[in-house]
Structures are given as structure tokens and as C-alpha cells.
Amino acid sequence: MKRGHILENWLVKRAKLDPDKIALILEHADFTFSELNTTVQLFASKLSSCGISENDPIALFTDNCFNGYVAILALQQLGAQTILLDTQLSLKTLEDHIKxxxxxxxxxxxxxxxxxLDQIDWDKTFVSEVLSLKKNPNYRPIQDFNENKIVAIFYTPNAASFDTGVMLTYRNFFESAMGTALNLGITKQDTWVLTLPIFNVPAYSVIMRSLIYGIGVNLIECFISTSSIKC
Structure with a gap:
């Protein structure tokens, strides 16, 4: 991996700069950046107790929920590579992506x-299992990010052959955030309403922009797909 510019840990930095600002809005609760960071670090510590560490490829299978949101950020704190799995895929396509x-x-x-997913023979770790563990006393979050490091992988449809796993770096998300800020004139008083499923690129980008800009995300736990309504 080519050594690029170093980016300070976005979540940790934001929790220091804007500890009392609302970071996440759910139907029945709000979390400040400080509260979100505390929750994420505890979950990351428990993931560390599971044996997950830096550069590990970890697939995430989640709906739009608080635990899924926290898991995305916790895997980033560990420096793991997150593979976002589409929960609406057919059995064969889902199995192909995992393999x-x-x-x-x-x-x-x-x-x-x-x-x-239950029909696919692969190691699985449920969030409830992680939450039941003790935190790892030796856990420390990643201090900074190499901009060229792969942070997430998303699969895109390919009619001609197998679906393609697109590898995105911290730089990809940072530059996207900068471009969006310039084009839309975003301010720290804005709030993103996140209605998309969090396993896709646009939704993941919104989560990253929240940390980079220091603005809140209103996570809608129901989202509309092309074939059905998920709630």
C-alpha cells in the first residue's frame, strides 16, 4: 500500500471538537458525538475481545439500526476492512459475495x-454475542488513517460476469465529503436524514460525512427498496 497523507481519527477528533453536539438521532433517542464515541469504543473493545484486529476483512450484515451504525464505526476504530453485505440479495448472490x-x-x-444468511456455511458473529463479552483492557483505537488505506468494500452488479467488489479508501470518502460541502454549501447546523439502507455506498458516505463535517444524522430505521418496504 502506498503511503499517503495521514488523516486524524475522524470519530475521536469529532468527539473532542464537538462533544455535546448531536451526532445521531433515532426514533426514541439522541446521541451526542461524545456519547456516540463512548458507545463505539466500548463495542470496538468487545470486538477486539472476539479476535478482530487491524486489517482483518470483516463482513457486516445489518439492517438500518443503532447497532449496525455503531458496528460500522467500531470496525473503523479497529482498522478493519468492512465488507458491506446487501441484506436483500438472493441466496446465490449473497453466497458468491461472501466466498x-x-x-x-x-x-x-x-x-x-x-x-x-443462515443457509450459508460461514463463521458468523451476532451483535448480541459481542455485547455479552467483557471489553479488552488492551484495546486502543486507531490513532490516524492512511488516506490510501481501504476502509470499506461494496459489491456492485455486473451483468457480464461476477459482481465486482469495489474497494474504497479513506481518501475517497474525504474527497467526496469535500466536494459535497462545496456543491451544497453544507453548514454545521444541517442534519442528514438517512433513509437509504446503510449497507450501500451513499449511506456509508453520509455516516463518514457526519464525522468529517460535525453534523448529525437522523437514521430512519425503515427504508424503501425497489421491491418491498423494510421496517
Missing amino acids: DCCPKTILVSDSADTTY
């Missing part, structure tokens, strides 16, 4: 529909 990326484990939200 292609060969994750160390699949981190699964307990509220997600696992009908097809």
Missing part, C-alpha cells in the same frame, strides 16, 4: 432478516 471476499467472520445484526 469472493473471504471475511474472517460475518458480523450480524440480530434484527436483520437472516433467512438466506
Whole structure:
């Protein structure tokens, strides 16, 4: 990996700069950046107790929920590579994606529909299992990010052959955030309403922009797909 510019840990930095600012809005609760950081670091510590460490490829199978949101940020704190799995795929396509990326484990939200996932023989770790663990006293979050480091992988449809795993770096998300800020004139008083499923690129980008800009995200736990309504 080519050594690029160093970016300070976005979540940790934001929690220091704007500790009392609302970071996440749910239907029945709000979290400040300080509260979100505390929750994420505790979960990351418990993931560390599971044996997850820097550069591990970890697949995430989640619906739009608080635990899924926290898991995305916690895996980033560990320096893991997150593979976002589409929860609406057919059994065959889902299995193809998992076999292609060969994750160390699949981190699964307990509220997600696992009908097809249950039929795939691969190591799985449910969020509830992680939450029941003790935190790792030796855990420390990643202090900074190499801009060229791969942070997330998303699969895109390819009619001609197998679906393609697109590898995105910290630089990709940072430059996207800068471009969006210039084009839309975003201010710290704005709030993103996140209605998209958090396993896709636009939604993940919103989560990253929240940390970079220091603005809140209103996470809608129901989202509309092309074929059905998920709630």
C-alpha cells in the first residue's frame, strides 16, 4: 500500500471538537458525538475481545439500526476492512459475495432478516454475542488513517460476469465529503436524514460525512427498496 497523507481519527477528533453536539438521532433517542464515541469504543473493545484486529476483512450484515451504525464505526476504530453485505440479495448472490471476499467472520445484526444468511456455511458473529463479552483492557483505537488505506468494500452488479467488489479508501470518502460541502454549501447546523439502507455506498458516505463535517444524522430505521418496504 502506498503511503499517503495521514488523516486524524475522524470519530475521536469529532468527539473532542464537538462533544455535546448531536451526532445521531433515532426514533426514541439522541446521541451526542461524545456519547456516540463512548458507545463505539466500548463495542470496538468487545470486538477486539472476539479476535478482530487491524486489517482483518470483516463482513457486516445489518439492517438500518443503532447497532449496525455503531458496528460500522467500531470496525473503523479497529482498522478493519468492512465488507458491506446487501441484506436483500438472493441466496446465490449473497453466497458468491461472501466466498469472493473471504471475511474472517460475518458480523450480524440480530434484527436483520437472516433467512438466506443462515443457509450459508460461514463463521458468523451476532451483535448480541459481542455485547455479552467483557471489553479488552488492551484495546486502543486507531490513532490516524492512511488516506490510501481501504476502509470499506461494496459489491456492485455486473451483468457480464461476477459482481465486482469495489474497494474504497479513506481518501475517497474525504474527497467526496469535500466536494459535497462545496456543491451544497453544507453548514454545521444541517442534519442528514438517512433513509437509504446503510449497507450501500451513499449511506456509508453520509455516516463518514457526519464525522468529517460535525453534523448529525437522523437514521430512519425503515427504508424503501425497489421491491418491498423494510421496517
